[in-house]
Amino acid sequence: MLKALRSFARRKSPWIMHVPCGGCNGCDIEVVAALTPKFDVERFGVLQKGTPRHADILIVTGVVTAQILDRLKRIYDLTPNPKHIVAFGSCAVDGDIFREGYGFAGPLDEVLPVDIYVPGCPPRPEALIDGLNKLLKRLK
Amino acid sequence: MIEVINLMVGLLIYPGLAFSLAIGGVFYWLYRKVRARLQARIGPPWYQYFMDLIKLFSKESVIPYSSRGAAMVLAPIFSLTSLVLVAAMMPVGSESIFGFDEDLIVTLYLLAIPGLAMIIAGNVSGSPYGSVGSSREASIMVGYELPYVLSALTVGFHLRSLSISRIVSYQLESGAFFMKYPLATLAFLMCLLPKMGRRPFDAPEADTEIIGGPLTEYSGLLLGLFEVANGLKWFVIPAFTVNMFFGGAANPIEFLAKCLGVVLFLSVLDIIHPRYRIDQGFRFFFKWILPLALIDFVRSLIWP
Ligand code: SF4
Numbered sequence: 001m002l003k004a005l006r007s008f009a010r011r012k013s014p015w016i017m018h019v020p021c022g023g024c025n026g027c028d029i030e031v032v033a034a035l036t037p038k039f040d041v042e043r044f045g046v047l048q049k050g051t052p053r054h055a056d057i058l059i060v061t062g063v064v065t066a067q068i069l070d071r072l073k074r075i076y077d078l079t080p081n082p083k084h085i086v087a088f089g090s091c092a093v094d095g096d097i098f099r100e101g102y103g104f105a106g107p108l109d110e111v112l113p114v115d116i117y118v119p120g121c122p123p124r125p126e127a128l129i130d131g132l133n134k135l136l137k138r139l140k
Numbered sequence: 141m142i143e144v145i146n147l148m149v150g151l152l153i154y155p156g157l158a159f160s161l162a163i164g165g166v167f168y169w170l171y172r173k174v175r176a177r178l179q180a181r182i183g184p185p186w187y188q189y190f191m192d193l194i195k196l197f198s199k200e201s202v203i204p205y206s207s208r209g210a211a212m213v214l215a216p217i218f219s220l221t222s223l224v225l226v227a228a229m230m231p232v233g234s235e236s237i238f239g240f241d242e243d244l245i246v247t248l249y250l251l252a253i254p255g256l257a258m259i260i261a262g263n264v265s266g267s268p269y270g271s272v273g274s275s276r277e278a279s280i281m282v283g284y285e286l287p288y289v290l291s292a293l294t295v296g297f298h299l300r301s302l303s304i305s306r307i308v309s310y311q312l313e314s315g316a317f318f319m320k321y322p323l324a325t326l327a328f329l330m331c332l333l334p335k336m337g338r339r340p341f342d343a344p345e346a347d348t349e350i351i352g353g354p355l356t357e358y359s360g361l362l363l364g365l366f367e368v369a370n371g372l373k374w375f376v377i378p379a380f381t382v383n384m385f386f387g388g389a390a391n392p393i394e395f396l397a398k399c400l401g402v403v404l405f406l407s408v409l410d411i412i413h414p415r416y417r418i419d420q421g422f423r424f425f426f427k428w429i430l431p432l433a434l435i436d437f438v439r440s441l442i443w444p
Pocket of ligand 1: 024025062091092121122
């Protein structure tokens with residue numbers, strides 16, 4: 001009973017933190033667009049938080065560059081358990097066109113455990129909502 | 141024995157923790173819903189606040205290495221305790237359970253503690269954002285605390301009494317105080333906005349500038365306790381306002397309806413305003429609100 005309540009609460013109140021890595025900024029704009037009145041993710045209980053301490057879900061956009069690698073790991077460590085990662089955009093999924101670049105430090109899932117992939121360049125805000133929805137369905 | 145049970149019930153169930161939290165959570169949801177509707181959104185479901193609480197309580201709480209652990213744990217407990225005590229003393233309807241003759245003064249003191257707890261929280265959590273947040277909280281507190289106390293004491297001086305129950309029963313007989321002291325009422329309402337951390341005076345918690353303000357390093361259970369305190373504030377502070385200026389009420393239903401009015405008023409003010417810079421907010425309180433409060437305060441002294 002308590003467990004059911006807890007998992008219901010976790011599904012109903014995912015607080016996200018947006019972590020922009022080395023992308024082209026296209027994905028960042030789409031993530032922010034998902035928070036605007038037109039798409040309104042607050043109706044699913046999603047709130048955007050600025051600090052990893054408050055977050056349940058990290059939304060990572062852009063390629064993981066050599067510059068951001070340590071900081072990304074640190075942000076991940078700062079987030080309290082249970083935590084989840086969404087790889088948002090082709091860059092975060094596999095590196096996309098920046099794959100051959102000198103600053104590329106591996107696709108996101110080789111660095112951190114990714115829970116859900118949202119491909120696209122950039123994905124639409126609906127895709128983010130769909131991805132979040134699929135992730136939330138799996139939560140215990 | 142009976143007295144102890146009564147005390148526990150009063151503190152923890154009605155009108156203490158559980159009742160105030162339930163009403164406060166619904167009021168907080170209402171604020172979020174009104175904000176969503178005015179922005180042409182749908183908004184969260186009614187149980188959102190409680191789900192947030194349960195989720196926060198079930199998460200890991202991290203106490204950072206650079207913080208002073210004990211004070212970091214105590215800050216939310218201070219905030220929560222003072223609000224529960226105020227909730228137990230507040231007359232809901234016409235009679236109060238733990239009211240006594242000087243409870244107005246005690247209430248004013250206890251309601252200053254959540255702000256102080258914020259200042260402590262920001263300073264001990266070992267984060268630069270926290271320090272900036274607490275310094276802002278401290279300066280805005282200097283601005284609003286004086287007119288707030290003055291306008292509350294206006295009512296006390298009018299009756300030559302410091303008992304909230306007395307104030308409520310007087311208003312039930314001879315009309316609400318906001319007719320007699322409109323300026324003090326206005327000043328009081330304005331001071332509630334920074335007290336609840338609402339726009340245009342939410343610079344201490346401005347999440348677009350200083351991340352989470354004093355709460356930046358808080359997580360899990362400790363953040364949850366602050367959330368509980370926030371929910372309690374949404375009931376306790378409107379309830380105090382209704383008792384002081386809007387005539388109290390003869391029964392709880394009418395009382396809650398009046399609280400609802402205050403909540404909606406504050407919500408709309410919050411939604412339609414941008415955020416003031418800290419010096420602008422400070423100047424606003426000293427230039428406009430303090431004189432308003434003073435006028436009615438002096439009036440209550442010389443011409444009650
Ligand atoms: S996936 Fe496309 S839009 Fe997104 S950061 Fe990479 S290149 Fe830019």
